[in-house]
Amino acid sequence: MIKHAQKIGELVPKRIEQPYRPYAGAIVLSPKAGLHENIAVLDFKSMYPNIMISYNLSPDTYVSSKEHVPPSGVYEAPEVKHRFRKEPAGFYKEVLSYLIKVRDEIRAKMEKLAPESVEYRVLDARQKAVKVITNASYGYAGWVGARWYIKPVAEAATAWGRYTIRNAIKMAEDAGLEVIYGDTDSIFLKYEPEKIEKLSREIGARLGLEIKPDKVYVRIFFTEAKKRYAGLLPDGRLDIVGLEVIRGDWANIAKKVQEKVLEIILKEQSPQKAVKYVQQTIYELKQKRIPYRDLIIWKTLTKHPEEYAVRTSHVEAAKMLMEKGWKLAVGDKVGYVVVVGTGRLYERVKPYMFASYDEIDVEYYVLKQVVPAAARILQSFNITEEQLTASRVEEKGTKLTDFF
Template sequence: MNEKIVSIYVLDASYEVIGSEPHIVIWGVDDNGNRVLLRDRRFRPYFYAIIDDSHTNNIELIKSSIKRLSKPKSPITSVELVEKRFMGKAVKALRIETVIPEFVREYRADVSRIPGVKAVVEADIRFSLRYLIDNDIYPCTWHRFKVVEKPKSFEYRVDKEYEVLDILNRDEDRLMPPKLRVMAFDIEVYNPRGSPRPDRDPIIIISIMNSDNETVLLQAQGKDDRQLIVKFIEYVNKYDPDIIVGYNSNNFDFPYLVERARKLGIKLDISRRRGVEPSKSVYGHVSVPGRLHVDLYDYAEEITEIKVKSLDEVAEYFGVMKKSERTNVPWYEIYRYWDDEKLKPLLLNYSRDDVVSTYGIAEKILPFAMQLSSITGLPLDQVGSASVGFRLEWFLLRIARMRGELAPNRVEKEYESYKGAIVLEPKRGVHENVCVLDFSAMYPSIMMKYNVGPDTLVFNECSDCYEAPETGYKFSKQPEAFFKTALTILVNARKSVRDLMKNLPQDSPEYRILDARQRALKILANACYGYMAWTGARWYCKECAEAVTDFGRETIRKAIAIAKNLGLEVIYGDTDSIFVKYDKSIVEKFVDFVEKELGLEIKIDKVYQRVFFTEAKKRYIGLTVDGRIDVVGFEAVRGDWAEIAKELQERVAEMVLKTMDHRKAIEFVKEEIEKIRKLSSQGSIDIQKFVIWKTITKPISEYEVEAPHVTAAKYMIKSGYSIEVGDKIGYVIVKGAGKISDRARPYIMVDARDIDVDYYVEHQIVPAVLRILEYFGVSEKHLKSIGRTGKSLFDYSKK
């Protein structure tokens, strides 16, 4: 047997049952660039039964009862007594091992019914991830294995196959990944009836771009897409990508490809395990065995600054491609462009721009996603689709194992409200030279400072506890809370990464990878508080979450008192930040005082030249010292307002804050509305700016009130479109009589001349700009008269 040690960059792990034996399969790349498969036959599924304290004398009897449950297809091979901790308390538990992973579910139910068993835990941890956790293996990371090479089998598309003899250690010195092959793809579908259906409508173009900068457009022969799909399969297997990226590919491109291929009698055989098609897996992601499929839309969904998550908007946000520079084809007219030989070149350019945008976005997102995978232990193809809570939980499961803690079961509970963060009443009006001071990671810092966690929560008398001031919840000072351990690891890791970054050029690949890593570490640390309040969390603890906001309110109040004692004018406070009049020397004293007195770090986040507050909390507009406009809590940041209203509101805010002359803003609004009316009469307004987007949250038949977006959805259904829960409906209001909901139409079915400009002026533009202008004495009546009289608005503005 020719043993050797190999260093492998781990991509993914899965398992197969061969005969009656489970095999862990690790997909990776070795340091010579070979795509490899490692097989480990030694690992077995297991779970724990916690013994009730009153039955610790009956452990042998309980063990015998468990062994009698053994089934021939997957016998119970071991029942071992272990000492563990559960929710901070020492417990005795039985580690129950079997052979076939699927049988854990069956045994779990049977074992839980045995007298003396208090709880059955860790039976819901997926087998391949259990292997990674137990062996301290992280995806997107280099690891060393002792292996023996095996002959290559036809079953797998890899360069080498190994049998694992031993798992050595993480290769800490290797930061950079190997040269991975990345392939972006995008499909265009023939859609004369609106929403396409794979059993009926062919794929007409598949655009591809890869990490060798090759762009390929595969085309159907007319409306025959059989050869197109075959060529796509051939291309994927020839290029052999490690990572496949798409945009909304979990919900559209891959499901459509698979179904369309089946309709044509073709197997979409593009995995590294031959004959296995892509399929939906955990968290809704589409799994491609041996390759990592990443849907970039998952990450775009989390970027709050992007209001409309379309591919062109996201590409522009990342600086990949400007919307004004790309070819645009309305999605509902794709079939018409395909049928018209003169228009087809535009459709091909559109498809090329789509895949170039997708690949460009991947270049921005993948470094972060890979670091998130490497920290949480969740494979790259799953970490994007998983919620923040699930990402953090996989990291916490590793902390639990490190501490000898058993993980609680996940049980969905009903949400219980509790008192949140402190938000002060703002001082209404325009303020100059305002500094925003932010507590650095306030909630994680509070959790560590006060040792907050479900395992340290004390309900009875306690002489050595931290006590939340309002709620009275107590947390023992010793031992260290589970969450404190996790947060300390995350915070210290981030500090180490940032220290390393200081010695690297900012344009170096190493710097970019470390920057992505420190961002991922920060996001996970900040998620710990919210995780405790998530009713689906294993370590759910409403009291803990409540206590954190309680300590947070006290911290802000103390900080405000310190600021006032130093002579700083406090204008506003919200959650973990306070707004004060900026006086450099006093602010520096304040920062030092807060850190010394409260033991928490606070720093200047930004300085505004001017900031405008309404009387409402969480609603302000600021002009930063470098000339940027921040809009918080206004229509301009909400998705259910037309772009024209958001655009004009932001322009008005910018004008008012830069010039402090509201009359210029009024004149601007007047001119813009007159321009809109003129363009409308000519039929040349940009319909896209008048679209209002709203999501369908339940089946259409269940809507009792006919809301505008529901009316629009019904029009689409009548025209052959398929509308499902979760779909966003873009509608406009057209001229005519009756209720607003009766006049809502899908924007794709409307001529520009039909737009009811008066509706948008009265119900969108005026309310949006009035949020700012009413402070200066401008009334709704005055604004609504714009464009309908010969008078200037200056005649109406109050002095």
């Protein structure tokens, strides 16, 4: 934004300290928990940036309640009633139009490449970075530390966003499509190609924003929580959102177990097979057959270890490393394991290179890593943590490799 301001000869505002004032955000529906077949995700293309472009939302186009309506007229946001002049184009509109164009150009290049290629992954990371910057624009306008801070822009953008999603959901239901979930700028529907194609056209014509199927899941699983689901794509890949698998504060064993449980549920629809897999993993963990590297928990230092007010496991491990001469900085990842002992958890950790498998607190990994990660999924199928730990696996029974 600063570069564009300089390009068009506009002065860059100074930051001004001011109190935080909250505003209503995007709408997220509660999902229909459980397993669903054949689900399409209808995604509004760059919804919030396009809302800001369509309604010319910008600090320099805002018309306060004390001002007269300009000759060009105004757009009035639903709910909040903020007004923005229709002409000429505002500063945000120019910047966002440019960013959307750049992202479209990158994605066009990606279509010519194989998804597993290095070039594809580099371009994918680049388009995601542009997407984050573009989608963050309305939030930036409502951030008190922003140079171009103006709360009505952020409030109006989210108000139009809620208006758009609610209307899109109603139109989908009126068309006879079952809505499974809605999140910020997308809705999850039962996939009926002809109805969805017609709905997409009608939404575009009535609401003025482009919407189209972004993904179609062969099968998708929702927990009862918002923003947490996993879907099976037509090519066999799993698309996991918001679950422990993609979070960094779990050991790799927990991530592997949960991902395999999801794979069994989504591909084979067999909760009982998933239970057996978990029980077999617990058995092999107790036999110390799980690779030591899968027990390491990695956590990033967000400040210097001495600056933490609360004692935590990764900070204690970091201090042990520093006592041995290791130099650590903010942003470094610390790898540690939980060992047998007494006291709080942070008193029972060691940097992984200072510990041996014989010291590992196996029960911790069973009860606090493997079982919770699996139960998050399997509880939706009336399977309890007690069932997962009631292992009947024998030495000559199933092996983990039998599940792959």
